[in-house]
Amino acid sequence: MRVAAPGALPQARLDGGSGAAVIEVGQLTKRFGAVTAADRLSFRVGAGTVTGFLGPNGAGKTTTLRMLLGLVRPDCGQATIWGKRYAELGDRRRAVGAVLEACGLHPGRTVRDQLWVRCAAAGIARSRADAVLEVTGLAGLAGRRAGSLSLGERQRLGLAAALLGDPEVLILDEPGNGLDPAGVAWLRGFLRQLAGEGRTVLVSSHLLAEVAQTAGQVIVIDHGRLISAGPVSQLTTGQAVVVRTPRAAELRSALAAGGAAVRELADGRLEITGAGTEQVATLAAARGLPIFEISEQAGSLEDAFLTLTGAERRPG
Amino acid sequence: MSATLRAEFLKLLTTRTAAGLAGLAVAVTALIATLESATAGTGRGMAIPSLATSAGLRDALASTGFALIIAAVLGTVITAGEFRHKTATGTYLDQPDRNRVLAAKAIAATAAGILVGLAASATATGIGLGFAAARGYPLALPAATIARYGAGAVLGAGLLAAAGAGAGSLIRHQIGAVIAVFAWGFAVELVVGGTATAVAPYLPYTAAALMAGVTSGGGMPPIPRGVTALPFPAAGAVLAGVAVLLAAAAAAAAVRRDIT
Numbered sequence: 400m401r402v403a404a405p406g407a408l409p410q411a412r413l414d415g416g417s418g419a420a421v422i423e424v425g426q427l428t429k430r431f432g433a434v435t436a437a438d439r440l441s442f443r444v445g446a447g448t449v450t451g452f453l454g455p456n457g458a459g460k461t462t463t464l465r466m467l468l469g470l471v472r473p474d475c476g477q478a479t480i481w482g483k484r485y486a487e488l489g490d491r492r493r494a495v496g497a498v499l500e501a502c503g504l505h506p507g508r509t510v511r512d513q514l515w516v517r518c519a520a521a522g523i524a525r526s527r528a529d530a531v532l533e534v535t536g537l538a539g540l541a542g543r544r545a546g547s548l549s550l551g552e553r554q555r556l557g558l559a560a561a562l563l564g565d566p567e568v569l570i571l572d573e574p575g576n577g578l579d580p581a582g583v584a585w586l587r588g589f590l591r592q593l594a595g596e597g598r599t600v601l602v603s604s605h606l607l608a609e610v611a612q613t614a615g616q617v618i619v620i621d622h623g624r625l626i627s628a629g630p631v632s633q634l635t636t637g638q639a640v641v642v643r644t645p646r647a648a649e650l651r652s653a654l655a656a657g658g659a660a661v662r663e664l665a666d667g668r669l670e671i672t673g674a675g676t677e678q679v680a681t682l683a684a685a686r687g688l689p690i691f692e693i694s695e696q697a698g699s700l701e702d703a704f705l706t707l708t709g710a711e712r713r714p715g
Numbered sequence: 716m717s718a719t720l721r722a723e724f725l726k727l728l729t730t731r732t733a734a735g736l737a738g739l740a741v742a743v744t745a746l747i748a749t750l751e752s753a754t755a756g757t758g759r760g761m762a763i764p765s766l767a768t769s770a771g772l773r774d775a776l777a778s779t780g781f782a783l784i785i786a787a788v789l790g791t792v793i794t795a796g797e798f799r800h801k802t803a804t805g806t807y808l809d810q811p812d813r814n815r816v817l818a819a820k821a822i823a824a825t826a827a828g829i830l831v832g833l834a835a836s837a838t839a840t841g842i843g844l845g846f847a848a849a850r851g852y853p854l855a856l857p858a859a860t861i862a863r864y865g866a867g868a869v870l871g872a873g874l875l876a877a878a879g880a881g882a883g884s885l886i887r888h889q890i891g892a893v894i895a896v897f898a899w900g901f902a903v904e905l906v907v908g909g910t911a912t913a914v915a916p917y918l919p920y921t922a923a924a925l926m927a928g929v930t931s932g933g934g935m936p937p938i939p940r941g942v943t944a945l946p947f948p949a950a951g952a953v954l955a956g957v958a959v960l961l962a963a964a965a966a967a968a969a970v971r972r973d974i975t
Contacts, residue, residue, distance in 0.1 A: 465974070507732065
């Protein structure tokens with residue numbers, strides 16, 4: 400896991416299993432007046448991975464995904480899928496499926512008709528509509544008008560539309576929005592199934608717990624800049640080291656002198672951030688301080704996210 | 716292109732909007748034609764001359780003014796409606812070439828407008844001729860003239876719908892676009908045509924209305940006195956020019972603008 404130093408503009412590469420980059424974003428920049436939605440943003444997503452795309456509200460996630468899909472023109476930089484801009488992809492609906500947060504449905508059109516329109520536009524056989532309705536659990540609602548669907552059902556319909564071309568790459572913007580707990584559980588299984596089929600999935604979400612359970616990799620952005628990228632397991636581990644020693648005061652001062660932050664827990668143990676297990680153990684050994692217990696305290700993805708983006712310090 | 720065009724036609728057929736607007740156009744045309752025919756020659760109502768006269772029969776047959784403006788509204792809804800319902804995202808994901816999408820929409824709008832014009836013209840002609848026959852009047856207009864009015868309504872509605880599609884794509888806000896179309900038909904052309912009669916035949920709604928033989932309004936304000944109709948081909952060319960101009964402006968804007 401690499402975390403960008405303030406001011407630095409790292410290029411993140413998430414290779415996943417195969418090492419081949421499917422999605423490449425390079426120096427992508429987009430400004431809307433005074434607001435910078437993407438600021439020289441660069442990352443790569445490897446084939447066959449489920450990658451969470453995280454950031455606080457207004458971080459630039461949706462704009463980045465829209466630039467990747469050719470809906471928003473970047474001011475500079477590029478975003479490609481298999482080395483090509485979205486518009487240049489051959490048979491793009493079979494290559495890429497997308498659900499965008501604001502991807503709309505005509506309220507007067509039936510569920511099946513929504514999909515038939517997309518089939519017609521993409522040159523896909525109508526029989527695929529029934530297949531994806533079955534997969535997304537909407538077969539019973541095929542004749543209902545979209546205006547009468549719940550938000551969760553609309554999200555499922557968006558996923559169904561994205562799957563029409565049986566795409567190898569799925570780009571999903573907040574697909575869990577509006578889903579009830581059962582729907583969230585369904586989405587979790589659904590994303591796992593997609594990953595199991597070897598598809599590449601880039602999914603933006605603010606449901607961090609869900610991302611932690613489904614994504615193997617995460618990209619964290621804030622203010623349009625890359626904050627961090629790497630495997631979820633690295634992001635959620637090693638955030639703090641907990642030590643039990645009879646000479647806590649001495650260890651505390653030695654660690655503080657080395658720049659680590661130390662906090663005494665209620666049971667007398669020390670919680671250290673800013674230094675790894677090896678550093679703490681080495682320092683204690685050098686000073687002859689006995690250690691009865693030392694462990695890495697794994698943080699949640701949410702903790703890591705809040706720490707990286709500083710979101711907990713922001714109002715609202 | 717064919718896939719995009721197929722999708723545009725399917726969009727029209729799978730919602731009630733197009734059928735609703737066409738139904739509205741036919742209903743208002745039927746109402747106007749019936750009122751004009753029933754009161755023609757009586758001095759009551761709209762003071763239409765008798766259906767036994769060419770002026771009276773023309774006014775009854777050419778009750779398609781409102782249908783023409785509805786055709787333009789239908790065109791705006793075809794493009795601006797995509798932004799109202801946020802379906803533009805899916806449309807441009809399926810076909811990222813924005814010029815192709817606009818061309819398909821313009822073609823679909825033209826076809827839908829032609830159907831609206833055809834239905835309205837058939838309705839007005841049927842009612843006008845029906846009333847004239849019921850009263851035992853001889854046909855006061857040559858068949859070629861009646862056919863020209865019909866063709867004018869059909870062509871005019873088709874091209875106004877295409878122009879509406881261009882306007883809707885430029886404005887994007889559906890309600891704003893529809894208001895703009897009505898304001899243009901009810902106010903702008905009325906004021907400009909009333910003050911500059913030489914310019915009036917070159918204004919899109921007036922050109923289409925005169926092609927269809929509309930003078931008394933047909934649900935719209937009457938064509939200002941003193942305005943002379945352009946020859947049929949010239950009026951058609953004016954309308955086609957407006958539609959192409961708006962389509963070109965819409966295409967230039969669409970390539971630059973983001974789909975958000």
